[in-house]
Amino acid sequence: MNKITGAKTNLERHVQGWINGRAAEYDNRAEGVLEDLLYGGCASGIVGHLIYYEDTLAFYRKFRKDIDAMLAEMIDQGVIESPAGLNGWDKSDPLARDQQNQNLLAWFGFEETARKLANLNEIEI
Numbered sequence: 001m002n003k004i005t006g007a008k009t010n011l012e013r014h015v016q017g018w019i020n021g022r023a024a025e026y027d028n029r030a031e032g033v034l035e036d037l038l039y040g041g042c043a044s045g046i047v048g049h050l051i052y053y054e055d056t057l058a059f060y061r062k063f064r065k066d067i068d069a070m071l072a073e074m075i076d077q078g079v080i081e082s083p084a085g086l087n088g089w090d091k092s093d094p095l096a097r098d099q100q101n102q103n104l105l106a107w108f109g110f111e112e113t114a115r116k117l118a119n120l121n122e123i124e125i
Contacts, residue, residue, distance in 0.1 A: 002029045006120045011066035015113040018047065031125075034118045038125050042107035053099050056106040067109035074112070 003023055007016040019033050026032030042050050050056050060067065074080050083101070084091050086108055090100050118125050 001031055001121060001123060004030045004117050004121045004123070006117065009066045011063040011070075011109060011113050012117060014063070015110055016117055019114065019117065030121070031123050034114055034123055034125050037114050038111065038118075042110055047110060050106060050110060053103055056103040057099055060102045060106040060109070063106075063109055066113075067105055070109060070112055071105070 003020045004016055007013040019030050019037075022033045023029040026036075028035075037046055040046060045051055050059060071080075071083060075082060080086070083089055083096065083105070084094070086104050088100070088104055090098065093101050096102050096105055115125070
């Protein structure tokens with residue numbers, strides 16, 4: 001698949017734009033981008049604008065409502081119990097006021113949105 005479609009929220013449009021922008025770099029286009037992203041996650045550095053705290057914190061603040069809604073939905077569905085279920089979560093900061101947990105939420109939001117868009121476009125990863 002050359003490009004993915006179907007984004008509805010601002011976060012989905014952002015992630016979709018990033019995936020489609022990188023698709024030409026891969027032989028298998030959008031599927032290749034998604035495979036790389038979901039293999040190593042944002043922590044791998046694949047998403048250049050989500051490497052440094054300054055950038056991830058700004059991303060989290062910008063897309064906080066979408067990320068929080070996604071997190072709440074996953075908790076309601078029993079996918080995770082709480083944000084503490086995220087790998088690396090600092091349990092001493094349950095409200096994500098510090099940069100480490102906001103960074104994790106930014107990565108979570110980007111990765112889960114990519115996974116959602118992959119499913120929407122019937123791309124198995």
